[in-house]
Amino acid sequence: MQEEDPISVALKEEQVSPNEAPRLSVLQWFRTNLFSNWANAILTILGTLAAFLMLRGVLNFVFSENREWVAVRTNLRALMTLSYPESQYVRVWVALGFVVGLAGLSAGIWSNWGGLPLRRLATWFMGVGGLIALCVVVREPSVIIGTDGKVVRTIEGSPQRESFMDAMVDRSGWWIAAVILLAVGAVLWSRFSSPVRRRGPRAELSITSVVFVGIGLVILSLWVVPYGHYAFVDGTYIAESGTTVAFSTQMPWTVMWVILGLTFLVGRFLRSSRYVGMAKTGSNLLWLICPFALFWVVLRDPALDYGHVMSTDLPMGLAFGLLGGAVLWLLTRSDIGEIGRITATALLVFAVFNWVAAFFGWYPMLQKARISFLLLALAALLAPNFIGDTAKRRQLVLGWLGVMALVHYLATMINTPSTVDLQSDEFLGGLGLTLFVAVIVVILSFPLGVLLALGRTSKFPIFRMLSTSYIEVIRGVPLISVLIFFSVMVPLFLPDGMELAELAAVLTGYTLFSAAYLAENVRGGLQSITKGQYEAADAIGLTAAQRTGFIVLPQALTVSIPQLVGQVISSFKETSLLAIIGLFDFLRVANSVIPAQSEFMGVKREGILVVAMIYFFFNFIISKYSQRLERRVGLGER
């Protein structure tokens, strides 16, 4: 009898109409995809074998009797923030709570996931159950621990292992978990696996219920699972040894997860309300501001002198806001003509002169005032764009008031001494420092990189030359040397009395470095824009700035998303080079701090494995997000 090909068999069995894609049964899928011919079959078998051996290796490593996971569990706090003072720790929680809340809000506002089909849930259950069962079988039998608590050894000295059957019995807990998962999955599957078209509406869980069940399970686990012994700071346990992480941090973590759930609900509500546009803009803006605001919360707490605030800071801010606003209001009159340009230019000259004067010490003017004048001059230069009806003019003036409020607030706060008592230079380390550096560097280097790319493709030779030489010099130098240069050399060149904190110096160097690479990625995007786009923008009368902002950059950045995300990921990973110049980044805590503790002398592998997993977790999220982003912005080009 002649064999029929699987697809026509499937067509017959499923009674699918020919214009729908046929569904293959599991066996048929295997035959068409994995064992279609001899070569394919051999590759499949070899690949499976390799995956099997790797899994076995990882499992044996993780569950080996030599592993001291307690070192990681005890040092969780050190891995996260290293030596941030215990008395101020509430700041870290506040900052984390804010980020978690913002994440929940954004997820709620932006998520366009439909529900979770029970069918898929069933495959997940069965998949996890199957994986557990596989792991239980694959792992080599445990060594036998004698009554004295020591490993029983054979005559040759290698540890004695229990028999395979005993190992299976020992792991019966895992077996039960696997069987339960498989059973639940199978029941769900048999109930909901049929194609939609034959059994009414598709059965699925709403996304809200999925999120809340998930959060509920995590919170429950906080109070049940002993995640780890609690913190070890400056050589002493903060909580009693033997208790779990839950006893000191289960409450804050519970609050975090509750915040996540609640803000997610708020986000979902906003998504369906008519404020959705405003909410999207607002949450984006908050994401941009929050790193700076939060590191502020974590690192500083100004002790305000209210007498000075009332007598100087507040009146000055108000004066700049109101008078500057009035000037801008006048400059946007439709009959202003040449006077506008002259005033703006005069303001700019005056503002720049203030800085020169301050540099040479001709007359003292508060830095705040100098910054404000400079901003006012820039706003005056922008004013012609806002000439028009009252609404447009009001936009400019209100924007000005907002900027003034922010600038004067920040300037006042920065110039006030902090009450946070940071004992040493290494006040922050671990994951906190790594994230701090990565986020700040990415946010700051982005605009700089875009400017450099624009400069390099500019038609003005001077911009082109400067940007090109900058980019080429930076790209020709290793990151480590840039970091060393900024941490060691730059302080030597600074004038007397001027200090640059190590971290600030490093951030500057790293930002400049990262910007050069970003610039090259953006340039690739810029080159993909056709000449026709420039001509069309010119022909409808856009100015060069409008052409760049509305036509060229949006398209260029869209094209370069994959490379930009790659750059973000590598910026994040390369923060581990900070260890070279003496900062205690995430990896260094695992690599040098933990192994140096007398309790865990030389225990390195466990920490590094955990650190690698956490790096991977973050980068996985970034790359998933970028895939979604690519799909979304790709819409316009279909």
Place this chain on the structure above:
Amino acid sequence: MNIDDATAAANDRLADRDDMIVCVDVDKFYGDFQALKGVTATIKEGEVAVVCGPSGSGKSTWIRCINRLEVHQGGDIVVDGIELTNDLRNIEKIRSEVGMVFQQFNLFPHLTVLDNITLAPIWVRKKPRGEAESMARALLERVGIPEQAEKFPGQLSGGQQQRVAIARSLAMEPRVMLFDEPTSALDPEMIKEVLDVMKELAHSGITMMVVTHEMGFAREVADRIMFMEGGEIVEVGTPEHFFTNPTEDRTKLFLSQIL
């Protein structure tokens, strides 16, 4: 230059109108190659001028000089009384009065049709968004595709894209429209829908300068046809003169090849 009776009559009809585009001895070089050799022509307000000629004759170069997408090296170009010089303000002023439609449409692929049309009115003309949008919808109605406002250019056919491009130019309420081979990149079945829109425009009284090979269109709506070859204007005349009684041998040769 040859002027027969019909052309003289057309020139009389146009004589009392204001000059819209005046070109005097315009030269344009690409390196050693001279693309325009002393092009001199005047286009009156409300006139529909069709420029034709073999490829490489300089007709696209000329039309692109008029809103300074190309820079001319010799001679003067005056559009609506504003002379084209290096002064950025003059260039901006002229560009906001002169609409241009390209062979390759050049729509902005990342913006919806509506945003393509409203971008310049909002940011160059400083119109409120609501007003700009209602005008854009009216223009889409005029070019016959009101239902495509929310789509992206990539989702439209070539003919529809070119009509959006025309609407985008019209949104600036230009006094002059330049068409640079607007139908050359279109599939044959889409040419008519674009030409229909252009005919409607021509009858509305806007000044138009059209570089095209569509001789049917030229015969039907042009006030004057200019024939270019080798960077020079060889012959100018009404459609009647041009198609029935051309005087220059080069014109005759061109017509015998194209008709």
